[in-house]
Amino acid sequence: MTDAPRQKLVGRSIARKEDGPLLRGQGLFAADVNFPNQLHMRVVRSTYAHGRIVSVDLSAALAIPGVHAAWVFADVADIPPIDFRLTKIESLKAYRQTILANDRVRYVGDPVAVVFADDPYLAEDAAEQVVVELEELPVILQADGPIGDFRQGLSTEPAIIRKGYGDVDAAFRDAYASVELTLDIGRHSGVPLETRGALGRYVASTDMLEMYGAAKVPHWNRDSIARMLGRAPERVNLFEGHVGGGFGIRGELYPEDVLVCLAALRLGRPVKWIEDRREHLIAANHSRQQTHHVRAAIDADGNILAIDDEFFHDQGGYMRTHAATVPDLAAAMLPGPYRIPAYRAVGHIRLTNKTPGGTYRAPGRYESTFVRERLLDAVAAKVGIDGVEVRRRNLIQQSAMPVTRALETLGTDIVLDSGDYPCCSTRHWRASAGRRCKPNRNSVAPMAN
Incomplete structure (x- = not known):
C-alpha cells in the first residue's frame, strides 16, 4: 500500500476505450462468433395469434440431407418454463413461457418447433417443410375487454x-x-441494429457449457440456464462481445437462448441462432x-x-x-x-x-x-x-423535501429526496436570488412539456 494520491476522474475528459475496435471494423458481435462443426438452428413460429396445436409433422424436414435434428414440445417437456427475474408474484407462475409451445400457441411468433442443420440456409429451408396443424381459437386483442x-x-x-x-x-x-x-x-x-443472437457450445473436456451473445444480465441468465438444464452454475459460462443496441428488450432470457444451450448438450456440437428482422419484430x-x-x-x-x-x-x-x-x-x-x-x-x-x-x-x-x-x-x-x-x-416545493410517498415499487420505497422542481420546470433565472437554479442531479425532475 502507498500514500500516492488517487487519480482524479471527475471533471476530466476521459478517453473511451471501446471505440477503437468498432472504428477499425474489428467489433465482435454475436453473428461473428463461429466454431468448427457448428449447427444452425431455425425456429418454426406460429402464424396464428391463438390456436390449439393439433399436430406438428417434422418428417419432411428431417428427410433433408444435412438436417440433423428437429424438436417439438414433447422433446423438451422436461425443461421448466422460463422463470421471473423481478416482481415474483406467486399467481403469475402458471403463465410463464415454455421454450416451445405446448398445447396452444398464444401469439404470432410463438415458437412451435426448431430444426438444426449444417448451414443457416438449409435450416431455413427445412423449417419451411415443417407442417403445423392448428385449430384456431378466439383471439383476445383488448386488455380492457372481457376476461378470457x-x-x-x-x-x-x-x-x-x-x-x-x-x-x-x-x-x-x-x-x-x-x-x-x-x-x-x-x-x-426497440429495434437495435443488431438483432438477438446466441451460440451454445459444450466443452466435454472441462464439462463446461458456454453461451455466446449474452447481454444485460449475464449472471442471472447463467444461473437460470444452469437451473433449467440441471447444471451447477459454475459449469455454465456466458460470453458477451460488442452489443449493437439493447433498449431493455435484449439480454433477457428468451426461449432461443435456452434452446441453443440444450441443443449443444444433446447434439454434441456448437449450435448457432441469429434472429432475422421479421423474427425480432414478432418475438422480442x-x-x-x-x-x-x-x-x-x-x-x-x-x-x-x-x-x-x-x-x-x-x-x-x-x-x-x-x-x-x-x-x-x-x-x-x-x-x-x-x-x-x-x-x-x-x-x-x-x-x-x-x-x-x-x-x-x-x-x-x-x-x-x-x-x-x-x-x-x-x-x-x-x-x-x-x-x-x-x-x-x-x-x-424545495422546502418540503424530502418527501416520502406511502408507495413502494420493486421492493423500494418512493422517496423524493431533493430538488427544486418549480425551477427545473420553468428553466429561467430565479427572480428572488438572481441566479440560475442548480437542482441536485439525483433528484426527480418533471418531464419538460
Missing part, C-alpha cells in the same frame, strides 16, 4: 396491482370539481401498451386533491422474465413530482394474443408520465388557467 381463458382454471387476468394512500373517496366527495380521462398508450419496442419483447381510466379531484384554484387511476396492462401471450415490473412501476410512479394528498391505483395485468411484454426504455415512467401530464392539462382547461401555471401550483 388462458387454460382450464386460469383466466387471462393473472394479477391485479393495488397501490395508494389517503382517503380518495372523501377527496372526490368534497372536491370543487373533477376531471376524468381515458388514455391509451400504444405498443412500443414488446412493451408500454396500457389503457388508463384516470380522474382527478381538484379545488377551485386547480390544486389536486386526489388522483384515482384504473388501468389495464396488455402483457401479451405470456408472463416473461420481468413479470409485473412495468405495471408495478407505472402504478407507483404516477404521482410524479406533484403534491397528491390522496392517491389510488388499480392495475389489471391482462393476457392477450400478442407478443409478450417486458421492459423498454424507462419502463413504467413513460406510461405514468404521459397519463399524469395529460391529466394536468385537463385540470388546467377545467379551471381556465395555463398548463404551466397549473403545474407550478401543484409541484412539490
Whole structure:
C-alpha cells in the first residue's frame, strides 16, 4: 500500500476505450462468433395469434440431407418454463413461457418447433417443410375487454396491482370539481441494429457449457440456464462481445437462448441462432401498451386533491422474465413530482394474443408520465388557467423535501429526496436570488412539456 494520491476522474475528459475496435471494423458481435462443426438452428413460429396445436409433422424436414435434428414440445417437456427475474408474484407462475409451445400457441411468433442443420440456409429451408396443424381459437386483442381463458382454471387476468394512500373517496366527495380521462398508450419496442443472437457450445473436456451473445444480465441468465438444464452454475459460462443496441428488450432470457444451450448438450456440437428482422419484430419483447381510466379531484384554484387511476396492462401471450415490473412501476410512479394528498391505483395485468411484454426504455415512467401530464392539462382547461401555471401550483416545493410517498415499487420505497422542481420546470433565472437554479442531479425532475 502507498500514500500516492488517487487519480482524479471527475471533471476530466476521459478517453473511451471501446471505440477503437468498432472504428477499425474489428467489433465482435454475436453473428461473428463461429466454431468448427457448428449447427444452425431455425425456429418454426406460429402464424396464428391463438390456436390449439393439433399436430406438428417434422418428417419432411428431417428427410433433408444435412438436417440433423428437429424438436417439438414433447422433446423438451422436461425443461421448466422460463422463470421471473423481478416482481415474483406467486399467481403469475402458471403463465410463464415454455421454450416451445405446448398445447396452444398464444401469439404470432410463438415458437412451435426448431430444426438444426449444417448451414443457416438449409435450416431455413427445412423449417419451411415443417407442417403445423392448428385449430384456431378466439383471439383476445383488448386488455380492457372481457376476461378470457388462458387454460382450464386460469383466466387471462393473472394479477391485479393495488397501490395508494389517503382517503380518495372523501377527496372526490368534497372536491370543487373533477376531471376524468381515458388514455391509451400504444405498443412500443426497440429495434437495435443488431438483432438477438446466441451460440451454445459444450466443452466435454472441462464439462463446461458456454453461451455466446449474452447481454444485460449475464449472471442471472447463467444461473437460470444452469437451473433449467440441471447444471451447477459454475459449469455454465456466458460470453458477451460488442452489443449493437439493447433498449431493455435484449439480454433477457428468451426461449432461443435456452434452446441453443440444450441443443449443444444433446447434439454434441456448437449450435448457432441469429434472429432475422421479421423474427425480432414478432418475438422480442414488446412493451408500454396500457389503457388508463384516470380522474382527478381538484379545488377551485386547480390544486389536486386526489388522483384515482384504473388501468389495464396488455402483457401479451405470456408472463416473461420481468413479470409485473412495468405495471408495478407505472402504478407507483404516477404521482410524479406533484403534491397528491390522496392517491389510488388499480392495475389489471391482462393476457392477450400478442407478443409478450417486458421492459423498454424507462419502463413504467413513460406510461405514468404521459397519463399524469395529460391529466394536468385537463385540470388546467377545467379551471381556465395555463398548463404551466397549473403545474407550478401543484409541484412539490424545495422546502418540503424530502418527501416520502406511502408507495413502494420493486421492493423500494418512493422517496423524493431533493430538488427544486418549480425551477427545473420553468428553466429561467430565479427572480428572488438572481441566479440560475442548480437542482441536485439525483433528484426527480418533471418531464419538460
